[in-house]
Amino acid sequence: MLPAVLLVADQVTKALIRANMTLGQSIPPEGVFRLTYVTNPYGVFGLPLSPTFFMTSTGIVVILIIWLGCRYLTATVIGKFFQQTRKKPLDSAGGGDII
Numbered sequence: 001m002l003p004a005v006l007l008v009a010d011q012v013t014k015a016l017i018r019a020n021m022t023l024g025q026s027i028p029p030e031g032v033f034r035l036t037y038v039t040n041p042y043g044v045f046g047l048p049l050s051p052t053f054f055m056t057s058t059g060i061v062v063i064l065i066i067w068l069g070c071r072y073l074t075a076t077v078i079g080k081f082f083q084q085t086r087k088k089p090l091d092s093a094g095g096g097d098i099i
Contacts, residue, residue: 021027021037028034 017035017037023037023039026034026036
């Protein structure tokens with residue numbers, strides 16, 4: 001619930017700034033704390049990369065991490081768990097837990 005509220009508040013704030021400020025305007029004009037209207041034409045973190053390149057490369061890296069993680073878990077943790085449970089016969093208490 002909280003993430004949805006924060007997302008709505010973020011979008012409302014951005015809409016208010018776009019509607020009521022000019023690009024480069026600061027409120028207040030001087031001082032330590034100022035709200036300044038700026039835009040970021042680049043994809044992320046101000047890097048001069050095309051959004052298509054960044055999103056494609058990020059997607060490939062995420063898919064590789066997930067794939068390698070699944071292979072590791074299957075080969076080690078999950079695989080050992082199933083090997084150990086296959087060796088143990090189900091007794092009446094274990095059968096009752098399954099039901």
